[in-house]
Amino acid sequence: MPGGKNTRRGAVRIIGGRWRSRRIAFPAGAGLRPTPARVRETLFDWLGGWIEQRRVLDLFAGSGALGIEALSRGAASAVFVEPVRAARRALQANLQRLGAVQVEVIPGDAWRYLRGTTSSFDLVFLDPPFGGDWRAHTLDILQNRAGLLGGSSRIYVEYPVRGTISFDENMWQILRQTRAGQVQAALLGKKTRETGGSHGLK
Secondary structure, three states: OOOOOOOOEEEEEOOOOOOOOOEEEEEHHHOOOOOOHHHHHHHHHHHHHHHOOOEEEEEOOOOOHHHHHHHHOOOOEEEEEEOOHHHHHHHHHHHHHHOOOOEEEEEOOHHHHHHHOOOOEEEEEEOOOOOOOHHHHHHHHHHHOOOOEEEEEEEEEEEEOOOOOOOOOOOEEEEEEEEEOOEEEEEEEEOOOOOOOOOOOO
16 A cells, blocks of 8 residues: 555544544545445434443544544544554544544454454454455454453445445344445344344334
8 A cells, every 4th residue: 555655634523422524534545445424324324322421442444434433423442453654644633633532443463463362342343455355354353352242232334336345144134234335344243033034223
């Protein structure tokens, strides 16, 4: 990915919550692909009030739009993992400007973080680069690393329209799914007899 010397800037707008309409700036030359506003709006409509007081992990965070939107809507905390220095600096600046608390920005590799962390999360945002095996391998770690996700945890995944997602269908299911332009998105939840797969979503 290009380095931090590129001065071009991009921006996305927070859709809802306490920071509604605030702008998040990011370096346009850092190879970032923020989640489209239409997809973010759909995702947080799905989640509704469930997001409040949840612990959020934003992997391959980029601009941080997903994690920041969650915080804006009442999430208790958020961890952002981002390997690109320019993107990470912009994210830290945005969080400071918004006055965000209970946040952590982690440099480096998402896989290394997942294998090493002792934290647990209620919601994971997974929006990796579309090329390579980032999505499949990360999903595999998320599903199999004990203690990382609880019984009511959810995983949000973005992938190209001609792509697929692979997960353990004995344990997980697609709760909601959408498409916008060249992006598909799915919200995964663990199967439970009690909920019949709804997990309280609208």
